[in-house]
Amino acid sequence: MKLFSSVNDVTDLDALVAQALQLKADPFAHQYLGKNKTLALVFMNPSLRTRMSTQKAARNLGMDVMVLNVDKEGWALELRDNVIMNGTTVEHIREAAGVMGEYADIIGLRAFPGLKDRDEDYTEMIFNKFVQFCGKPVVSLESATRHPLQSLADLVTITELKIRSRPKVVLTWAPHVKPLPQAVPNSFAEWMCKADVDFVIAQPKGYELSTKFTQGATITYNQQEALADADFIYVKNWSAYEPYGKMPEVTEDWLLKNDSLKITNNAKVMHCLPVRRNLELSDEILDGPHSVVVHEAGNRVWAAQAVLKQMLENL
């Protein structure tokens, strides 16, 4: 594997999930693989889980890790071509990516969307330029439209915890106070559409995701209908795809509570975190027996380790 940016970069989804679970059972079995190899983790945006779990995954494989908060420890990068750089950007992504490629064997990059120019975000302008110019294998640590390490960890969690084959998995929209990217729901949707699950998306009118990511999913505007007999409920807020980055008004109450789960198949409740309590998800669910959010976050290590292992084997 030379690139891990979406589910389409995975040749055998089942094998990758199985590999992650095997690494969870035996984390230190492949430490020779990463000897004298360096992973650079480049953050253009904040991170907690991704930052820590990917470091841990790399160290488990014997790699060295360098973390760079490029905005805070370096400077603002120029992303547009053919401009005279006489403003506030100090270095072009062409040079910055190229140079980082000189210092690392594998690079992880986090680059959130601006949520202003949909074309720029959905062509993954920043991420793809970085990949093009760094010349090394790249792992997405969340890009403008996808968060594949999260989605792999989610699928690992579902595989690990399911109590019947082809479980019903529901992605349900949740409220928020500010517009969030569509990266996590897009990514979860495209992974679930390829996985052996019965996949349903529930969201208010106006919050439909790009159909590019939802082929094969059942889509509904009725949360309760979606939850019936569900095994896994994935809760997440996102802003509108059209009008892009906006928050159309929602009059119904989409905040899940224990009562909402009665019609499920004793569903596990998932969230990528960070979660705003009592806005996106209620205390009673997060502190109760349905929630698996911390366990799910723990699986981020094994997802990252499975991906890094494949990349190391192909260096």
Place this chain on the structure above:
Amino acid sequence: MKLFSSVNDVTDLDALVAQALQLKADPFAHQYLGKNKTLALVFMNPSLRTRMSTQKAARNLGMDVMVLNVDKEGWALELRDNVIMNGTTVEHIREAAGVMGEYADIIGLRAFPGLKDRDEDYTEMIFNKFVQFCGKPVVSLESATRHPLQSLADLVTITELKIRSRPKVVLTWAPHVKPLPQAVPNSFAEWMCKADVDFVIAQPKGYELSTKFTQGATITYNQQEALADADFIYVKNWSAYEPYGKMPEVTEDWLLKNDSLKITNNAKVMHCLPVRRNLELSDEILDGPHSVVVHEAGNRVWAAQAVLKQMLENL
């Protein structure tokens, strides 16, 4: 040891000090202990000595270290329960701590007090919630009311440099321009009260520490009286316990100079650092033969290493 938050977590104080001095003599003797173990250092506030010395201590033991500046590299954490998180906090400490516990074998946490709500600070609300929810052994890197790694390093320094048994140790208040926490003096006091020293606290009226930390100490408002025949002088500013976090006016001059040391037993002068020169402590003392402040800071490594070693042995 599963928790290192105060002197009360230490079962054998003399043994722990002896262990630290043994590690100083042979720093790399236990590198097998930390193999494949990860220490996460989580900072909610700035740090220089604690950040570097604890990293060094962990690496000496063969551990991996991950450093997280949670506010700067992550986001603001919500600390209160039962709130709707529709403000500026992005993640609750319940999830954040739980998730960090998934990625580390031992966690160090720095969380300063707000100095506004004494009950909140003195119940160690933040630190204790973190301990409760992370599910892993926790080392305090300075909490609202204590700084135990500093106090252990201080006791190691006194043990190492004393020239008579049961030395006289004086904690003396020093001036400052802004209100500082009571964590360092509280902590130093409770460690000295348990150590085999003659312990005196000198401070201006209005700066009495909570009696919870000073049981067994001689307390005086007269600095010169306190310094007579002293072997060690620990200089530190702190704000008032009552009215909490305030700075009652002080009319006498509490800034130590060489002349002030004449009546001591050729005392060593200590400070936890950072120290504001000529405000808390004079140039002539800091640059003269009495000062051991840099040596004392060096002992932070062995204090941290002794604590981490005990924790690793009990994982």
Place this chain on the structure above:
Amino acid sequence: MKLFSSVNDVTDLDALVAQALQLKADPFAHQYLGKNKTLALVFMNPSLRTRMSTQKAARNLGMDVMVLNVDKEGWALELRDNVIMNGTTVEHIREAAGVMGEYADIIGLRAFPGLKDRDEDYTEMIFNKFVQFCGKPVVSLESATRHPLQSLADLVTITELKIRSRPKVVLTWAPHVKPLPQAVPNSFAEWMCKADVDFVIAQPKGYELSTKFTQGATITYNQQEALADADFIYVKNWSAYEPYGKMPEVTEDWLLKNDSLKITNNAKVMHCLPVRRNLELSDEILDGPHSVVVHEAGNRVWAAQAVLKQMLENL
């Protein structure tokens, strides 16, 4: 080697360059050297290349690395002596440097000039105080007036890529929108003056460097004249030495384009990076066959590794 702050700290320039190229050919041959040794990288200013390449170099030698962004993760340091620290500085460089010396075997320090007080900058007040008080070998990661790791990497690059003995090397001034330090051009000049090259400096009137760094160089105000038959062109902006830190008006066009290179000996174009595209250097050069800027940045690893190796051998 106990100090690496300028070309004057190097006893055998050819041997050091040869060592760097040998390490490039066999990066992991000396991992035993750094075992249980710690490099602290202390940044008072932003950094990308230096931060990453020096980490990589140290790890290649088996060292541990601690990175400290002293302003962001710690606090503001006081640099002046004999002051009452009742303002915004929290710790004096005397204590800060001394303490860091307790935690590391070798220290790298980056401290940019203020560009206001030339005497302060050109006596290297900050850097030299740090060296004095830390008590450990120090590597400059760019100081007020020099950037020796960059210059060594530049000489390594020239040695590696030259197609004739005693190549012609031109340092040419380039435009910018704000005043930059003279550290890189000063340093490049003093290294080139000691190397076996034909060295020319071209700059507009008012931008003459201090003659302390340019002894032996040919100096001209005519860029095209300088470029004739050049093998290497080093492009860089700097502010005036006199009046210090100012930007005297320049009416000619100093921005290099492909056409400017026609009279060269098919010259390689170098830059220390970061470079502002189409302000300092044109897209067509940076994206064309003349540019070696990314390759040059890659050589930063081997320059740093050669220096660290010499220091480790002398610990």
